[in-house]
Amino acid sequence: MSDTTMRDYQSDPLVHTPAPDLPPPATSVGIIGWMRNNLFSSPMNSLLTVLGVVALYYIIPPIVNWAIVDATISGTTREGCDAAGGACWTFIKVRFWLFIYGFYPEGEWWRINITMLLFFGPLLYCLIETTPGKKWVVLFLCIPYWPIGGALLLGGFWGMPFVDTTQWSGFSLTLIIAVTGISFSLPLGILLALGRRSDLPVLRMICIGFIEFIRAVPLISILFMSTVILPLFMPEGVTFDKLMRALIGVTLFSAAYMAETVRGGLQAIPNGQYEAADAMGLTYWQSMRLIVLPQALKIVIPALVSSFIGLFKDTTLVLIIGLVDLVSMIQSSGADIAWAGYAPHGYVFAALLFFVFCFAMSRYSMYLEDKLHTGHKR
Amino acid sequence: MSDSGNGSGNGADQPKFEIGQETMVQMDGVHKWYGQFHVLKDINLTVKHGERIVICGPSGSGKSTLIRCINRLEEHQQGSISVDGIELTNDLKKIDEIRREVGMVFQHFNLFPHLTVLENCALAPIWVRKMARADAEEEAMTFLTRVQIADQALKFPGQLSGGQQQRVAIARSLCMNPKIMLFDEPTSALDPEMIKEVLEVMVGLAEGGMTMLCVTHEMGFARQVANRVIFMDGGEIIEENEPTEFFTNPRNERTQLFLSQILH
Numbered sequence: 001m002s003d004t005t006m007r008d009y010q011s012d013p014l015v016h017t018p019a020p021d022l023p024p025p026a027t028s029v030g031i032i033g034w035m036r037n038n039l040f041s042s043p044m045n046s047l048l049t050v051l052g053v054v055a056l057y058y059i060i061p062p063i064v065n066w067a068i069v070d071a072t073i074s075g076t077t078r079e080g081c082d083a084a085g086g087a088c089w090t091f092i093k094v095r096f097w098l099f100i101y102g103f104y105p106e107g108e109w110w111r112i113n114i115t116m117l118l119f120f121g122p123l124l125y126c127l128i129e130t131t132p133g134k135k136w137v138v139l140f141l142c143i144p145y146w147p148i149g150g151a152l153l154l155g156g157f158w159g160m161p162f163v164d165t166t167q168w169s170g171f172s173l174t175l176i177i178a179v180t181g182i183s184f185s186l187p188l189g190i191l192l193a194l195g196r197r198s199d200l201p202v203l204r205m206i207c208i209g210f211i212e213f214i215r216a217v218p219l220i221s222i223l224f225m226s227t228v229i230l231p232l233f234m235p236e237g238v239t240f241d242k243l244m245r246a247l248i249g250v251t252l253f254s255a256a257y258m259a260e261t262v263r264g265g266l267q268a269i270p271n272g273q274y275e276a277a278d279a280m281g282l283t284y285w286q287s288m289r290l291i292v293l294p295q296a297l298k299i300v301i302p303a304l305v306s307s308f309i310g311l312f313k314d315t316t317l318v319l320i321i322g323l324v325d326l327v328s329m330i331q332s333s334g335a336d337i338a339w340a341g342y343a344p345h346g347y348v349f350a351a352l353l354f355f356v357f358c359f360a361m362s363r364y365s366m367y368l369e370d371k372l373h374t375g376h377k378r
Numbered sequence: 379m380s381d382s383g384n385g386s387g388n389g390a391d392q393p394k395f396e397i398g399q400e401t402m403v404q405m406d407g408v409h410k411w412y413g414q415f416h417v418l419k420d421i422n423l424t425v426k427h428g429e430r431i432v433i434c435g436p437s438g439s440g441k442s443t444l445i446r447c448i449n450r451l452e453e454h455q456q457g458s459i460s461v462d463g464i465e466l467t468n469d470l471k472k473i474d475e476i477r478r479e480v481g482m483v484f485q486h487f488n489l490f491p492h493l494t495v496l497e498n499c500a501l502a503p504i505w506v507r508k509m510a511r512a513d514a515e516e517e518a519m520t521f522l523t524r525v526q527i528a529d530q531a532l533k534f535p536g537q538l539s540g541g542q543q544q545r546v547a548i549a550r551s552l553c554m555n556p557k558i559m560l561f562d563e564p565t566s567a568l569d570p571e572m573i574k575e576v577l578e579v580m581v582g583l584a585e586g587g588m589t590m591l592c593v594t595h596e597m598g599f600a601r602q603v604a605n606r607v608i609f610m611d612g613g614e615i616i617e618e619n620e621p622t623e624f625f626t627n628p629r630n631e632r633t634q635l636f637l638s639q640i641l642h
Contacts, residue, residue, distance in 0.1 A: 275451055276488035280502040280554065281477035290501065294492050 078339060091342045092349045095333050099349070102169025102329060108161065112172050115149045119179060141183075165243040169324035171353065177315040177325070181250040182308050188251065189258025190297075194288065196263060207259070214256035219317055222249045227321045246318045254311045261303045265296035298372050305365035309358045326350055397605065398427030401463075402558050402589045403448060408457035410443060410613075417443050418454065419613040425558075430590045432600040432621075435610035436636065441593045444610070445560045448591070449480045462557055478506060481551030485563040487543045489535035489550070495522065496531040499550045507554065514553075521549040525579050541572025545579055552583075559583065561592040597641060601625060609633045 027033060039049045070086025073093055081088035092099075101109050122137045122145075153176075156162035168176060195207035214222065226249035231240050269292055277287035297304070319328035330350055334343025403425035410418035418440050425431055433441045446452040448461060450473045459466040461476045490498050499518035503509045509517075522528045525545040535543055544564055551559060561580065565573040577599050584590060584603040594600070600607050600621055607624040609617045609632075617624070617633045625641070628634045 270486075270488075272484060272486055272488035273490065276482075276484065276490070278451060279449055279477060279480075279482040280550075281474050281506045282502065283474070286505050290505065291490055295490075298492070 078342070081342065087348075088342045088345055091333075091339050091345050095346070098170065098333065099326060099329055099346075100171045102172060102324060103167040104163060104169070104172065105161065105167075108155070108163060111152050111155065111160065111163075115152050116172075116175065118145060118149060146180075165241055166323075168243065170329045171326040173318075173323060173325045174312075174315050177247060177250060177318060178312045180247050181254050181311050181315070184251045185254035185258050185311070186304070188255035190262050190293070192255060192259035193262035193266060196259065197266060211256045211259050214253055215260070219250070219253050219314055220320055222253050223317060223321050225249070242321065243323060246321060246323055250311070250315065250318075253314075254307065257307050258304065261300050261307060262296065264303070265298075265300035266292065268299050269295050298369075301365055301369050301372075305361060309361050312358060312361070313354060326353070397429050400427040401425070402427050402429075402461065403591070404458075404460045405444075405447075406458050408447065408454050408459060410440075410447065410452065410454045410456075417613050418447070421457070421615060423608075423615070425589060425591065427557075427589055428587050429605045430584050430588075430603050431592065431606050431608060432604040433591065433593045433608045433610060434595065434597070434600070434636075435616075439610040440613040441610050442562050445562060445591050445593055448558075448560060449477050449482055451482075478554060479557045480560060481554055481556035481558070482560045483544070483547050483551055483562065483564045485566050487535070487540070487547045487567075489543055489547055491535050494532050494534055495527070495538070495546050498535070498546060499553045502550070502554050518549070518553050521552045522546070524552070524582075525549045526575075539572060540568045541575045544568065544572070544576045548576070548579055548583070558589045558591070561590065561594065563593050563595070565594065565596055595640065597625070609636060611636070 027036065040046045065086065067087050070084050071089055072080040072084045072086065073089040074080060075090055076094055078088065078090070081090055097106075101112060104112060119141070122141050125131055125137055126134050126141075151157070152160075153168065154162060154165070192207050192211060195203050196211065198204050198207075217225075223246060226245040227242070230245050230248070234240055273291055273295065274287065277291045282290065316325055316327045318325055319331075324332075327347075327350055330343075330346035333339065334346050401424055403423065405421050405423040408418055408421040409416070421444060423444075433444065435441050443452055447454050447459060448466075450466060454466075462479050464472055464476050466472065466476060489495075490501070493501065496515060496518055499522060500511065500514040503514040503517065504511055507514075519528060519531065522531055525548055527542055527545050527549065530538060530542060530546075535546065538546065548564075564580070565576050568576060573596070577596060580590075580592070580599065581603055592599075592604075604621050606618060607621050608615055609624075609628075609630070611632055617628065617630045619629075624633075625637065628637055
């Protein structure tokens with residue numbers, strides 16, 4: 001090491017000049033650096049990278065061929081598809097609105113659109129940081145929205161024809177069940193979690209019993225039970241709407257899982273937080289609302305969103321009790337003789353549609369975590 | 379056997395504030411068990427308005443448990459505790475009343491990480507004393523200025539050092555204008571440079587006449603500020619005396635052993 005690189009203590013013993021910032025070496029940043037670190041960091045990794053590229057070469061081109069190059073989307077009958085040999089998107093194009101809106105009368109589709117907009121619009125409004133009056137928007141979404149949305153979809157007043165719930169079908173039914181299920185199961189799950197941690201033994205036992213019973217039973221059974229058992233509790237002659245039974249079953253099912261997720265979050269809050277809130281004289285509900293739940297829910301956002309995504313996909317099970325959701329609609333379309341042999345295309349379409357929504361939820365959760373700074377130091 | 383020394387300090391470095399007649403904390407025959415473990419044995423303690431009490435002793439002696447019983451973070455099974463004339467029972471309303479008058483500072487600060495410093499301090503006045511937000515924040519700023527941390531008011535606790543967080547915690551308790559302040563080893567989690575800044579705040583509080591019960595190992599603080607030093611071991615109060623006497627003439631053998639270990 002030459003003398004010029006060593007600090008000269010003789011001439012300047014007390015003044016500290018910080019060493020200058022040098023740029024990093026070229027091979028450790030940028031695209032070359034990324035490839036070195038992630039793809040070729042060791043012999044084993046390099047081998048796996050090569051194998052991966054080979055695998056992609058064998059998989060991707062055939063898929064692209066089938067889905068895009070040889071596919072047909074023009075026309076309204078199957079001749080074009082039979083001739084080309086690739087994917088038959090014509091089938092999807094012809095049946096598209098049926099898949100989305102189901103048996104809902106075409107002239108009334110605007111009602112479904114408005115109901116969905118009335119939900120997602122205010123929701124988006126709440127997500128923007130600087131908008132005022134969020135409290136009222138949330139209050140609207142919590143209480144008035146549901147009877148308004150329900151009434152709008154059912155109709156029978158103000159010149160809007162009545163549309164029975166058995167006609168609500170297709171992807172719009174999937175959305176209705178998912179939105180209702182998620183919106184009601186989260187508050188219910190939070191209450192169950194708090195009840196399970198309560199000091200009152202009766203409340204605690206009820207909550208534990210409920211959660212453990214629901215978790216022990218598959219969703220299909222819950223749906224069957226709600227279809228068969230709920231009417232038994234009703235007075236003679238009163239029938240319970242089938243969709244309502246499904247909604248209750250799905251909501252209760254999801255609430256039990258939410259409860260355990262939220263309870264995990266509550267346990268993760270250090271005792272000191274509860275103690276500090278108590279020592280300040282906050283009541284139980286004040287400390288839950290202001291101190292504990294904001295922190296607990298932030299921690300479990302990943303698990304909660306997983307539950308939501310799972311619930312969104314589980315809504316397809318309602319086909320078991322006779323409600324016609326997206327998958328059921330595709331099934332019956334695929335059974336149509338005119339399109340025999342092209343049924344799998346419908347499932348691919350369903351998979352794509354689910355992927356878009358579930359991926360959007362997943363990305364949103366990451367955005368939410370980022371915005372709420374969930375990694376803040378304790 | 380517990381000695382009860384007289385509370386009026388006569389050392390030269392004692393603050394000049396007078397001790398009032400009003401009894402702020404009265405503990406009679408208090409026992410506490412954790413299951414089978416007898417953690418507090420026959421505690422008898424009277425704290426008058428304006429007194430500064432330092433409680434010291436080895437770990438596990440029940441010091442923290444004693445002060446946590448005062449604001450019902452721990453429940454005592456036998457005996458009676460009354461705070462500012464209010465008896466401490468299972469009555470939630472009385473407990474909330476007492477907690478409003480008693481401020482507590484914890485060893486690990488326990489600031490609310492999702493709120494800014496200002497929001498931490500203004501929270502209790504807004505929700506418990508039902509003050510308007512603007513008034514609560516204004517008052518919070520005066521207390522933050524008093525502990526010399528007003529410039530950090532909009533930061534989050536995670537962005538502050540330990541000493542700064544503890545000073546915010548003290549300001550947070552003061553915002554409720556409590557009559558009594560409890561300190562549970564406030565400097566034990568801090569490194570030496572920060573201990574000084576927190577102790578300065580506590581000395582300032584003491585000189586202002588606040589009734590304080592402090593569990594601490596900082597004997598310098600005890601000598602400077604305390605009216606009475608209490609030594610506890612095994613759940614009992616072993617010795618109680620004013621600081622000069624306590625440190626130079628410990629009467630009990632156990633106290634002598636403890637002091638020899640910590641004052642070297």
